[in-house]
Amino acid sequence: MNTLTACAFVALLLLIPAPALAQSAVDRMTRELDSLSLVALDGWRVSPDLKSYRPEGGDPATPGFDDSAWGVLRLNEHLRLDSCWMRKRIVLPATIAGGPVRGTMKFLVAVDDYGYLWVNGESRGSFPWNGEFELTHDAKPGQVFTLAIKAVNTGGPLRLLRAEIQSEEAAPL
Numbered sequence: 001m002n003t004l005t006a007c008a009f010v011a012l013l014l015l016i017p018a019p020a021l022a023q024s025a026v027d028r029m030t031r032e033l034d035s036l037s038l039v040a041l042d043g044w045r046v047s048p049d050l051k052s053y054r055p056e057g058g059d060p061a062t063p064g065f066d067d068s069a070w071g072v073l074r075l076n077e078h079l080r081l082d083s084c085w086m087r088k089r090i091v092l093p094a095t096i097a098g099g100p101v102r103g104t105m106k107f108l109v110a111v112d113d114y115g116y117l118w119v120n121g122e123s124r125g126s127f128p129w130n131g132e133f134e135l136t137h138d139a140k141p142g143q144v145f146t147l148a149i150k151a152v153n154t155g156g157p158l159r160l161l162r163a164e165i166q167s168e169e170a171a172p173l
C-alpha cells in the first residue's frame with residue numbers, strides 16, 4: 001500500500017463515526033427487527049423560522065392548511081431555525097410486518113429540543129425531545145392523518161430525529 005492510499009484509508013476511518021464501527025451483528029439485527037413494526041416517515045414540509053414567519057391562510061395545525069410553498073425536511077437534517085412548523089400527511093398502509101393494519105397505531109417522535117403535536121387539527125400535547133402518541137385505537141388501511149409539529153429549538157441545530165408510526169399489534173413480533 002503506498003503512502004497516499006494509506007493516508008486516504010486513515011482519513012476515511014476518521015470520518016466514520018465510532019458507533020457505526022462498534023455495532024455488533026446483534027445490534028444490527030435488533031435494529032432490523034425493531035423496524036419490522038415501525039414505518040419511518042420522511043419528507044416533512046417545514047415552514048420558515050417562526051421569528052419572522054406568520055402563516056397566512058389559516059392554522060398550520062389543521063389538515064386543510066396549504067403548506068405547498070414550504071421546504072421539504074428529511075429526518076435528521078440540520079436546520080438553523082429557532083422554531084418552525086413541520087407537517088406530514090400520512091396514509092396507513094395495508095400491512096405492517098406482513099400483517100394487516102388494525103388495532104392501536106402510535107406515532108413516535110423526537111425533536112431536538114422539544115415540540116407540540118397536533119393530529120388532524122387536535123392538540124395532543126407537548127413532548128420534551130421524545131414523544132409517543134396514539135393516533136388511533138382502531139386503525140384501518142387507507143386511514144389518513146395530518147400530523148403537525150410546532151418544533152422549538154433552544155440551541156444548536158433543530159432536527160426531526162425520529163418520526164415513525166408503530167403498529168401495537170406487530171410490536172411483539
